[in-house]
Amino acid sequence: MAASKTDINAKAAAGRGTPLKIALWVLLAIGLIVTPLVFEGYGWLFVPHIMALIGLYVMLALGLNIVVGFAGLLDLGYIAFYAIGAYAGVIVGAWAFQHAPQLGPWIYFLMIPVAALAAAATGIILGTPVLRLRGDYLAIVTLGFGEIVRIIITNNPFGITNGAAGLPRAGQFIPTPFGLTWLQNNVYVPIPALGKSFVLQFDNNIYWFYVIVLLCLLTIFVVRRLDQSRLGRSWAALREDEVAASSMGVSITQTKLWAFSLGALWGGIAGLTFANFQQFVSPESFTFMESVFVVCTIVIGGMGSIPGAIVGAIIIQGLPAFIQGLAAAGKLPGIDPGVATVIANYRFLVFGLFMVVMMAWRPQGLLPSKRRAAELKPELDEIADVESEQLYDAQHDAAHPGIDE
Amino acid sequence: MARLVDAQHATMQFGGLKAVNDVTLHIDEGEIVALIGPNGAGKTTLFNMLTGIYTPTEGQLTFRGEPVGGKKPHVIAKLGITRTFQNIRLFQNMSALENVMIGRHTRTKATAIGAVFRTPRFKAEEAKTVDEAYEGLKFVGLGGKANELAKNLPYGDQRRLEIARALAAEPTLLLLDEPAAGMNPQETKALNGLVRKVRALGVTILLIEHDMKVVMDLADRIYVLDFGELIAQGVPAEIQRNPKVIEAYLGSGAEALLAASKNGSPLDPPATGAPRDVASETTTDATAAEEEPTNG
Numbered sequence: 001m002a003a004s005k006t007d008i009n010a011k012a013a014a015g016r017g018t019p020l021k022i023a024l025w026v027l028l029a030i031g032l033i034v035t036p037l038v039f040e041g042y043g044w045l046f047v048p049h050i051m052a053l054i055g056l057y058v059m060l061a062l063g064l065n066i067v068v069g070f071a072g073l074l075d076l077g078y079i080a081f082y083a084i085g086a087y088a089g090v091i092v093g094a095w096a097f098q099h100a101p102q103l104g105p106w107i108y109f110l111m112i113p114v115a116a117l118a119a120a121a122t123g124i125i126l127g128t129p130v131l132r133l134r135g136d137y138l139a140i141v142t143l144g145f146g147e148i149v150r151i152i153i154t155n156n157p158f159g160i161t162n163g164a165a166g167l168p169r170a171g172q173f174i175p176t177p178f179g180l181t182w183l184q185n186n187v188y189v190p191i192p193a194l195g196k197s198f199v200l201q202f203d204n205n206i207y208w209f210y211v212i213v214l215l216c217l218l219t220i221f222v223v224r225r226l227d228q229s230r231l232g233r234s235w236a237a238l239r240e241d242e243v244a245a246s247s248m249g250v251s252i253t254q255t256k257l258w259a260f261s262l263g264a265l266w267g268g269i270a271g272l273t274f275a276n277f278q279q280f281v282s283p284e285s286f287t288f289m290e291s292v293f294v295v296c297t298i299v300i301g302g303m304g305s306i307p308g309a310i311v312g313a314i315i316i317q318g319l320p321a322f323i324q325g326l327a328a329a330g331k332l333p334g335i336d337p338g339v340a341t342v343i344a345n346y347r348f349l350v351f352g353l354f355m356v357v358m359m360a361w362r363p364q365g366l367l368p369s370k371r372r373a374a375e376l377k378p379e380l381d382e383i384a385d386v387e388s389e390q391l392y393d394a395q396h397d398a399a400h401p402g403i404d405e
Numbered sequence: 406m407a408r409l410v411d412a413q414h415a416t417m418q419f420g421g422l423k424a425v426n427d428v429t430l431h432i433d434e435g436e437i438v439a440l441i442g443p444n445g446a447g448k449t450t451l452f453n454m455l456t457g458i459y460t461p462t463e464g465q466l467t468f469r470g471e472p473v474g475g476k477k478p479h480v481i482a483k484l485g486i487t488r489t490f491q492n493i494r495l496f497q498n499m500s501a502l503e504n505v506m507i508g509r510h511t512r513t514k515a516t517a518i519g520a521v522f523r524t525p526r527f528k529a530e531e532a533k534t535v536d537e538a539y540e541g542l543k544f545v546g547l548g549g550k551a552n553e554l555a556k557n558l559p560y561g562d563q564r565r566l567e568i569a570r571a572l573a574a575e576p577t578l579l580l581l582d583e584p585a586a587g588m589n590p591q592e593t594k595a596l597n598g599l600v601r602k603v604r605a606l607g608v609t610i611l612l613i614e615h616d617m618k619v620v621m622d623l624a625d626r627i628y629v630l631d632f633g634e635l636i637a638q639g640v641p642a643e644i645q646r647n648p649k650v651i652e653a654y655l656g657s658g659a660e661a662l663l664a665a666s667k668n669g670s671p672l673d674p675p676a677t678g679a680p681r682d683v684a685s686e687t688t689t690d691a692t693a694a695e696e697e698p699t700n701g
Contacts, residue, residue, distance in 0.1 A: 222521050229520030229527070230513055230534075233499075237507045240496035247456055247490075249482035249511030249574055258517060 032213055036206045041191070041198045046325035048205035050318055052277060055212035056270050057317040061297040061309035062219045063266030068295065069304030069369070070227060071259035072239030074139040077126075077146025078267055078294050081119040083153060083286035085268025086275040088118035090167045090174060091160055097175055105178035108276050112269055119268025120261040122149075127260035131253055134242075146291050154283045166282025167275075174279050180207045208277040215273065219266050220306055226262065227304075235259055293317070296351060300358060302365025311366050315354075320347035407434045407469075409578055409609050410455070415464035415474075417450050417633075424450040426633040427464070432578065437600070437610045439624035441617075441644075443653060446630040448613045449491055452580050455611075456488050457481040468578070483511045485577035489567040489584060491613070497556035501547055501566050504555050505538035508573025538573060545569040545599060561592040568599065578609045585616045597622055621645070629653065 039047035064078045089111040097107055130141050156163035168174055183202040190199045226232050234255045237245035246252050275281040297316045301308025321344075326332045328340035335343070358365075410432040417425040425447040432438050440448045453459045454466060457478040466474040473481050487508070496504050513534055519527035542548050545565040550558060555566060564584055571579055581600070585593045593616060600623055604610060614620045620627065621641045629637040629644060631653040637644060644650055 225521050225523065226517060229517070229531070230510065230515040231517050231520055233503060233507055234510060236499055236503070237496050240498060241494050243458065243478075244490065244494040244496065245507065246478040247458070247482060247488055248507050248570065249479045249487075250507065251477070251479045262517065 033210075036209050037200060040203065040206055041194065041200055043197065044329070045203070045205065046329060047322075048203075048209050050321045050325060052205055052209040052212050053321060054313050054318040055209060055216050056274055056277075057294070057297060057313035058216050058310050059212070059219050059266050059270040059273075060294045061301065061313050062216070062223050062306065063263045063270070064294050065263075065298050065304060065306075065309055066223060066226070066235075066266075067259050067263035069298060070232060070235040070239070071256060072235075073256065073259060074135065074295075075142045075260075075263070076139045076288075076291050076295065077142040077144070077149070078263070079286045079288075079291040080126075080146040080149035081122060081264040081267030082271035082274065082290070083149055083283070084122050084264075085115035085119045085271030086281045086285075087153060087161060087167070087271075088268070089115040089272030090275050090281055093174065094168065094172065104175040107175050108177040108272070111272055115268040115272035116265045117268075119264040119271070122268075123261040123264030124257055126264075127257045131256055143288065143291070146286075146288060150283050150286050153286070161283075164283060166280055166284075168280070174276055177207075177211075177276065180204065183207060204277075208273070212273060212277075215269060223266075224306065231255070231258060293351075296355060298365075299355070300365060302368030304369035305365065305367050306369075308365050308367040308369070316351070320344055320350075408432075409434050409469060410611070411465075411467045411470075412451075413465040413467075415451070415454060415461050415466055417447070417454055417459055418462040423633050425454065425461075425630075428630070428633075428635050430628050430635065430638070432609060432611055434577075434609055435604070435607065436625045437604055437612060437623050439612045439614060439620045439627045440630065441614065441620055441627060442630035442636075445632075446653075447633040448630055449582060450633075451630070452488060452582055452611075452613065455481075455580065456486060479511075482574055482576075485575075486580065487571040487574045487576040487578075488580035489564070489571055489582055491582040491586070493563050493567060495555040495563055495566060495570070498554055500552050500554055501542060501558065501569075502535070502538050502551040504566055504570050505541045505573045506534050508541070508570040509534045509537060511574050541569045541573045542566075544572070544602070546595070561588050561595075564588065564596070565599065568603070572603065572606075572608070576608060578611065579603060581610060581612045581614075583613050583615060585614055585619045593619060 036048035036051055039045075060078070060082060063081075064075060067073050067075045067078070089108075092114050093107045093111045096103060096110065103110065126142070126145050130138055133141055153161045154164050161167065162169050184204070187202040188199060189201070192198070227235075234245065234250040235258075237248070237250055238252065238255050242252060245255075274285070278285075293316055297312035298309055299312075300315055301310070301312025323332075324340050324344040327335050327343050328337050330337045408431055410430075412428055412430050415425060415428045416423060428447075428451065440451065442448055450459065454461050455468075455473065457473065457476050457480065460475040464474070465472065468481070468484055468486060471484065473484065473486070476484075496507065499507075513530055515527045515530050539548065539551060542551055545568055547558075547562060547566060547569065550562065555563065558566060564586075568579075568581070568584065584600070585596055588596060597619060600610060600612070610623075612620070612623065624641055627637075627639065627641055627644045628635060629647070629650050631649075636649045636653055637647045639647070
């Protein structure tokens, strides 16, 4: 009895820091810092851009993971929170900039809590009426919610969203965040040792990549701590068995609303960052397909799993963008840069195929969380066992009719 | 003894069916009360009404004088009623320890903010919850299986884990829905011991059980439901002799048969002074009772 308890403590200690693990983390950190600079240095400007987009998807996937992976509520309209974060941040940011231009470089950072709160509040507004729904019904309602948000934005309510033309309006701009201009103007160091054309330089993409990586780290940090807490346990309990959970004192209403709002929050921050990164935001970026891609990201990576979300984002967002980028830059032999967008459209076909294969061979995802893996895999084995047993019995009975009598 | 549960004319109607019809009963503090009756008599429905899963269509349910009819399940759990389920409803893919930790939910209050910042209070509460969950597992004899997933536990252990989870909420009243179902004789015996241990903690118990050996052994009082109605109540010895109960279990005319078979039934428990086993008799004699009319 006592042995298994020390087991847990030992495991916790082992998770913290063997020298090998620390070395791997340091290597990873250096990789994250250096990789975009190297690509930028050799003139592959689209790579840091893609890396930043992947980072945004990681944030989205981690946020949606709270709702889908932890609490088990299928949300097909998650991109709405991305949209709300983007629009709330840009609109309030523009208002703040108008009244206090000296805040310019800080507006993005000041808007982070605004976007987060706007998205979280919307999460609660969406969550309240759909609390009674589960499974397919919830999926349909959230899908509708995602579309409603996009259509409202397109219809330019009270003239604040500028409709399909997007924000900022002509003649306005989203202020550049602190430090970016200085870095762009002052970092220009040719390093001939790394090749004749190599120049250590800084641009928009790299700046935002670093910001997004920091935000991802914050997301991972918070999401992990939430998962390993009283709230995380009640999410898991809710996902496993709602009736049993509520009979043990878990408030279904409260627990679901926490999931919706804490999930939405990260979507909102990612949306704001996206708008600032692109310097533009329009309803086109928030279509239903985007919601589907975020769900795909966590399904492929493994529901409820943080490394899974990262791997999923690299596959779903990174791979096609990378191929498209290569083609557009004329770096794919034999492919005309003009057809790059056409190539990108094939990703729908490839994803479809990929999802079918995944569901058949590895329904728990590439890097599943332990708990979720247990949920999906052995059950299949059990079913298979039962089926083969029944098959055996059937054959056995057929071969020896009357053995029961 | 203080009155714990008071049900006045409690009725649960599903469309045209009265699953529980005008049931009036009470449970006093410290008792073990059993609820028996044939399948479909409304026993589990009554449990569901007491725990807030169903709202009674008529009548009053109070717990320590406070009305509970129509309250949400988690509110009732917090008031001090927890339960186990007829079809085991553990959190299958969580460890035994985590299952019991969920049971501590009403007794802990860490917030999301505390979780993110790992405040000293949060850490202390988590550590305490783990310790208490361990104690709970040890109490039911599962101390060595804390890290097993609930679904990998053997059947009897799953039943006991459910009890541990329900006890973790420190209930005043524990509802056990067929805790001995599917258990072998040794497991059943161990369960009897466990239920007594729970009572010794000062927890009042309401028990649904088909195994009459368990019921007669444990219960201070018994209520008998049939087709949603309360047909009998009393101490075990009274219930065993109650003609209405025998009729509900065996059909009309069975009483005489039962009396006749008393001398020679091979399934009679040996004369050790243990309470008579109505259930095993009912099963053997029921076939006889059913065949009798067709033959004669």
